Amino acid sequence: MPETNPIPSAQASLVDHVREHGSHSAAHVQRMLTDFDSVSGADIADLAHFLCILHGRHPGVVDHAANKTADIAARKWLVRAMEAFSAERAFLTKLTVAAGPISGVGASDQSNATVLAQRKALDMLSQSDRDGCALGASFALVLDWHAVRPLLDKVAIKLGVEPREAILPDSDITLDLSRAVNQSAAIERAVNFGAEQILAQHRGLWQLLEARSKARQAA
Template sequence: MAIVATDMQRAGDGASSIATLAASDGCARHPWVAQLTHPAAPGRDLADAVHALCAVHGRHADLFEKAGYRAVPDLDQRWLAPAAGGFARERAYIAALTAAVGPLPSTAGQAESDAAFAAMRHAFDMLASSERTGCATGAAVALLIDWQAFRAILDAAADRFSVDTPDPALPDEVAIVRIAAAAGATPAILRAMRFGAQQAFAQHRGLLDLLEARAIARNHH
C-alpha cells in the first residue's frame, strides 16, 4: 500500500507526521512483503507469516478496542468502534487461514521466535494501555496503515491454500488519510500519537525481519 503523503501533509501537522513515518517506517515497502506477495512465494513462507500474524494480532483483545476506552480531547475517535468490529472480522480470517495452512513450518530457533512474538504482543499491550494521551490512538492508526500490507500477505496465502477471501473489513487508504487528518488536538497529543505510531511501525518491521530470518534459516537447514 502506498500512503498518499501529499494529501496527508495538506491535512495538518499530525497527519503529515504520521504520513512521513509511514513512508519511512511502515512495512509496505519492506522487501519481505514483496517476497510473500509474489506468485512464486513458497507455501511454507506464507504459512509461517499467517501463524506469526495470528500469534501477534490474533487475540480477542485488540488495539482498537483498548484505544477506544481512552478518550482523547479534541480528537474524533468515532472510527475506533467500527475499526474494532472490522478487526474482529480480520481475526476470524486469520483463524481460518491458520487452520488451512496447516502446522507451523519447522524452523530452527523456534523458542526464540516464540519469545519474540510474545514480546511484540506485550509491546502492543503497553501501547494500548499507555497513560500518555494519544499514544494508543497513534498506534491504532499505524496498525490500520500497516494492515494494508499484511492483508495482501493474507490474501496471497488464501489464494495459495484455496481459502475464500473476504472483503476487507478495515478502512481503505483514502479513509485512513481522513482518519489521520482528523487530528485536531494539542501539540503534546500529536507528539504522543506520533510516538505511538512510530512504536507500532517498529514492531511490525521487526516482525517482518523475523519472518525473513526464519525463511533463511529453513532454507539453510
C-alpha cells in the same frame, strides 16, 4: 520504548510515513508479493501463525484504544476499526488453521517467544494513559494493514480459503482524523509515538520471518 525516529509534524502525511516505514517497505513482504509462486508452504505457515499471535487475539490494539479515547469523532472511527479487525481476526484464524503448524528452524528457536513479547509490547502501548498514544497506534495499524491485506489474500487463495473484502476505515478518513485530533503538540507527539511503535513491531516481525525463511533455505 524510547521516542526515536518520530513522524514529521506539520503537513507531513501519516499515510506516506506508514508506506515508507511500515510493512510495504519490508523486503520480505515485497518478495512474497512480487513472486508469490516461489513462497514455500513453511513461509506461508509462518506468516499466518505469527501474524495471528500478534494481532489474532481479542482484545487487540484498536479495542484497547477505544477504552482510552473520549473524542467523539475518534470513537466513531474506532468502532468501525473494531468491526473491521473482528473480521480480520476471524480471517487470520482460518488462514492459520489451513496453513498448518509451523516448523522449527533450530534447537534454539525462540521465534514464538519473540512474537509473544511483541504482542505484550503492543498491549502495553495500546493501554497507555498518555493521551493520543493508543489512538496513534490504532491509526498506524489500520493504515499498515492495507499493505498486509493483499498478501493475506494471496495466501488465502493458495490455501483454498475464500478471501472476504476487508472493511477497514479508508486511508483518507484515517489521515484526516489523525490531523484533527492533534490539538496540541503533546498529543501530536503521543500520536506519532504510538504510530511509530506499531511500525517498529511490524518491521521486526517481517525481519524475523525473513530470517526464518533464509534459515530453512540454508539448512
